[in-house]
Amino acid sequence: MKTKSIVAILFGVAAAFLIAGCAGHSTKASEASYKTPEVILSHAEVPSYFGMWFYDAKVQPVRGKPGNNGSPLIYAFIFNIKNPNDFPVLMDNLRFTVALEGFDLSTVNSQEQTWVPGGKTTQLRVPCVLGMAEASGALMLAGGYKLKEKNLKAWDLIEKWWTAAPDFSFPIEVRDGSAVFKADGLTKVAAFKAKYP
Amino acid sequence: MKARALVMVLAIAFAFSPGAMAQEVVIGALNDMTGATSDVGKDYALGVAEAVNYCNDNGGVNGKPIKLIQFDYGYRVPEALTKYKLFQRMKAVAIEGWGTGDTEALAPTVTADKMPYVSASYSGHLTDPKKTPYNLFAATDYSTNARATLTAWHDTRWKQHADNGKRKPRFACVYMFASPYASAPIKAIKDQATLLGFDIGPDQDVSLFAIDTKSQVLGLKEFKPDVVWHGNTTMSVSAFMRDAYALGLGAQHIVNLWGLDENLPRLAEKAAEGAMGATVCAFYGEKTPLMPKVVEYAKKFNPGVPSEKRLIRTVQAWSNVLALWEAMKRADKAGALNGEGILKKGFETMQDFDLGLGGAKLTYTATDHRVSGSVPVYEIKDGKFKLVQVTDIKSRWPDKWPSWMGW
Structure with a gap:
C-alpha cells in the first residue's frame, strides 16, 4: 500500500514536470508563423546625475589615487519589446550603439535572457555609463576627422554633453540596434534605431 | 522491479522537463x-x-x-x-x-x-x-608581420627601384613611442632592416590621436626614406600619409595591422595608393x-x-x-x-x-x-586591397627563426 502511494506521488511529480515543460508552448513556432518581435525605444533617462567635473593626474585627490578622473554620465534606455506571436519568445541578447550629436560613444550589450509572453509587450531598461576619458579617446581617435571638419574640440563637446544631459537639449541616438529572439529552436533578429527626444 | 520502473519514469520526466539543458x-x-x-x-x-x-x-x-x-x-x-x-x-x-x-x-x-x-x-x-x-x-605576431612586410617591400619594390645596386635602401619608423602596441615590433623590424641591408633613419614620434603630422614628415625630409613603417592605428597613419603626400616626402609606406583596414584608403585616399601591409586574415x-x-x-x-x-x-x-x-x-x-x-x-x-x-x-x-612564419602581404591598388605575396620568413631564415621568438 505504502509502495503504491509512493509510486502515485512520483507519477504525480513526473506529470507536473511534463506539464511545466509544456506550459506556454501550446503553439509552436515555425518558420512560417514566427514573426520577428519589435524593439521600440520608449524613452531615455538620466537615472543618476553626478554633474560635470574632471581633474587630471597632476591633482592630488583628498582620498584615492590621482588620475584622469571625471564624472560619469549615466543614461538608461527603456525599450518596449513587442511579441506579435501567439507563443512566448526568449530575448537572448540586445545590443545597440549610443551616439550623441552624431558621434558614436558606446555600444551597449544587454545579455540577460527575458521571456516575452505571446501577444504581450515587455519593458526593458538598459543602462549606459559614459566616462569622460573614454569619450575623449573615442572622439579624438575614431572621430578625429569629423571633429576637424566641424571645427569642434573634443573637450568642448564633452563639457556641453555632461552639463546639458539632464535637459535633453541635444538628440541622443540609438543606432545599429539588434535583438536576438528564440522560440522552439528558431532564431529571429530585430533591427532597430531611434532618436530621443 | 518497481524501483526500476520508478527510476525510468523519473528519468523520462526529467529528460522532457525544461530544466534538462545540455551543460553550457x-x-x-x-x-x-x-x-x-x-x-x-x-x-x-x-x-x-x-x-x-x-x-x-x-x-x-x-x-x-x-x-x-x-x-x-x-x-x-x-x-x-x-x-x-x-x-x-x-x-x-x-x-x-x-x-x-x-x-x-x-x-x-x-x-x-x-x-x-x-x-x-x-x-x-x-x-x-x-x-x-x-x-x-x-x-x-606583430614582429613576424613587420619582418615579412619589409621583406616583401624589398623583394618587390626595391628590386625594381632605379637606385637598386647603386645605394642602400633607406628606411624609417613612424609610431607613438609611448604606446606599447605601436612600439612592440620596433626591435624586430630594425633587426630585419639591418639584415636586408637598409640604412635606418630617425624614428618619428606620432601620437595615435594625431591628425596633423607635418612636423614629423618634415623631420624625415632630409633623410629621404624610400620606405616608412607605420606602427600606429588607421587615423594617425592616414594623417601621416596625407601630409607626406602633400609635402612631397616621396617615401612608400608599409603599415602594421591595426593601421591597415578598409578605412585607410577611405581616409587617406590617393595618398594611400601602393601602401603595403601584412594581415592575419582576409579582409x-x-x-x-x-x-x-x-x-x-x-x-x-x-x-x-x-x-x-x-x-x-x-x-x-x-x-x-x-x-x-x-x-x-x-x-x-x-x-x-x-x-x-x-x-x-x-x-x-x-x-x-x-x-x-x-x-x-x-x-x-x-x-x-x-x-606560423608565413604571412600574406597586401597592397592598396586603386583603393582596394590586393595580395602581393606570401612571405615565409621561417623558411627563408630557418637558422634565425628560433632566436626571433618572444620579441
Missing part, C-alpha cells in the same frame, strides 16, 4: 566598445558574438552549447580586472580578450590561474610559452572558404549595421573564436575541458590547422606559440 561551456569576452579603440573594437566585438553563434549552430563544444558573456571594459584596466574576476565566478573556461591594455594587465594573472586568454594583441612578446603560456592568438567579404558564413552571420545577427561599415576586425574576431572553439573541442574529447587542457590538449595539438579565413595555418607547440 562558459567563455568570457572583454571588448572595447566605448573607449579609444572602440572604432575597431566594436566591429571586433560584433564578430566575436557572431562567431560564437556560428559555433553553437554547428554543435557547440561536442554538443555542449557555448555561453558567451561579453563585456565592454572601455579600455580601462581596473574595469578589465573587475570583469576578469566576474568571469571566474561565472566559471568561464577561457576568455576572448582585446588589446594591449587588458592583455598586458592580465597576463600574470591568467598565467597563474591557467586561464587561456585569446586576444587581438598580437605582440611578439606573448609568443614565448615559457613566459606567457596562456596568452594566445590565431594570428601571426571582410574577400573570397575564402568560410567567408560566406562570416558575412551571413553578420547580416543575420547585426542587420542594422551596414555591410560597408564591417571591417577586417570582424574576420580577426572569427579567427580567434574558431581557434578557441577547436581547442575546446579537442580538450573536451580528451576529457580535459579546463584551462590547462585547452592549452595542452587543445591549442598545442594543432598543426597546420586551417581556419578557412585566409590567414596562416595554425601551429602551436609547447615551446613556441608563433602560429
Whole structure:
C-alpha cells in the first residue's frame, strides 16, 4: 500500500514536470508563423546625475589615487519589446550603439535572457555609463576627422554633453540596434534605431 | 522491479522537463566598445558574438552549447580586472580578450590561474610559452608581420627601384613611442632592416590621436626614406600619409595591422595608393572558404549595421573564436575541458590547422606559440586591397627563426 502511494506521488511529480515543460508552448513556432518581435525605444533617462567635473593626474585627490578622473554620465534606455506571436519568445541578447550629436560613444550589450509572453509587450531598461576619458579617446581617435571638419574640440563637446544631459537639449541616438529572439529552436533578429527626444 | 520502473519514469520526466539543458561551456569576452579603440573594437566585438553563434549552430563544444558573456571594459584596466574576476565566478573556461591594455594587465594573472586568454594583441612578446603560456592568438605576431612586410617591400619594390645596386635602401619608423602596441615590433623590424641591408633613419614620434603630422614628415625630409613603417592605428597613419603626400616626402609606406583596414584608403585616399601591409586574415567579404558564413552571420545577427561599415576586425574576431572553439573541442574529447587542457590538449595539438579565413595555418607547440612564419602581404591598388605575396620568413631564415621568438 505504502509502495503504491509512493509510486502515485512520483507519477504525480513526473506529470507536473511534463506539464511545466509544456506550459506556454501550446503553439509552436515555425518558420512560417514566427514573426520577428519589435524593439521600440520608449524613452531615455538620466537615472543618476553626478554633474560635470574632471581633474587630471597632476591633482592630488583628498582620498584615492590621482588620475584622469571625471564624472560619469549615466543614461538608461527603456525599450518596449513587442511579441506579435501567439507563443512566448526568449530575448537572448540586445545590443545597440549610443551616439550623441552624431558621434558614436558606446555600444551597449544587454545579455540577460527575458521571456516575452505571446501577444504581450515587455519593458526593458538598459543602462549606459559614459566616462569622460573614454569619450575623449573615442572622439579624438575614431572621430578625429569629423571633429576637424566641424571645427569642434573634443573637450568642448564633452563639457556641453555632461552639463546639458539632464535637459535633453541635444538628440541622443540609438543606432545599429539588434535583438536576438528564440522560440522552439528558431532564431529571429530585430533591427532597430531611434532618436530621443 | 518497481524501483526500476520508478527510476525510468523519473528519468523520462526529467529528460522532457525544461530544466534538462545540455551543460553550457562558459567563455568570457572583454571588448572595447566605448573607449579609444572602440572604432575597431566594436566591429571586433560584433564578430566575436557572431562567431560564437556560428559555433553553437554547428554543435557547440561536442554538443555542449557555448555561453558567451561579453563585456565592454572601455579600455580601462581596473574595469578589465573587475570583469576578469566576474568571469571566474561565472566559471568561464577561457576568455576572448582585446588589446594591449587588458592583455598586458592580465597576463600574470591568467598565467597563474591557467586561464587561456585569446586576444587581438598580437605582440611578439606573448609568443614565448615559457613566459606567457596562456596568452594566445590565431594570428601571426606583430614582429613576424613587420619582418615579412619589409621583406616583401624589398623583394618587390626595391628590386625594381632605379637606385637598386647603386645605394642602400633607406628606411624609417613612424609610431607613438609611448604606446606599447605601436612600439612592440620596433626591435624586430630594425633587426630585419639591418639584415636586408637598409640604412635606418630617425624614428618619428606620432601620437595615435594625431591628425596633423607635418612636423614629423618634415623631420624625415632630409633623410629621404624610400620606405616608412607605420606602427600606429588607421587615423594617425592616414594623417601621416596625407601630409607626406602633400609635402612631397616621396617615401612608400608599409603599415602594421591595426593601421591597415578598409578605412585607410577611405581616409587617406590617393595618398594611400601602393601602401603595403601584412594581415592575419582576409579582409571582410574577400573570397575564402568560410567567408560566406562570416558575412551571413553578420547580416543575420547585426542587420542594422551596414555591410560597408564591417571591417577586417570582424574576420580577426572569427579567427580567434574558431581557434578557441577547436581547442575546446579537442580538450573536451580528451576529457580535459579546463584551462590547462585547452592549452595542452587543445591549442598545442594543432598543426597546420586551417581556419578557412585566409590567414596562416595554425601551429602551436609547447615551446613556441608563433602560429606560423608565413604571412600574406597586401597592397592598396586603386583603393582596394590586393595580395602581393606570401612571405615565409621561417623558411627563408630557418637558422634565425628560433632566436626571433618572444620579441
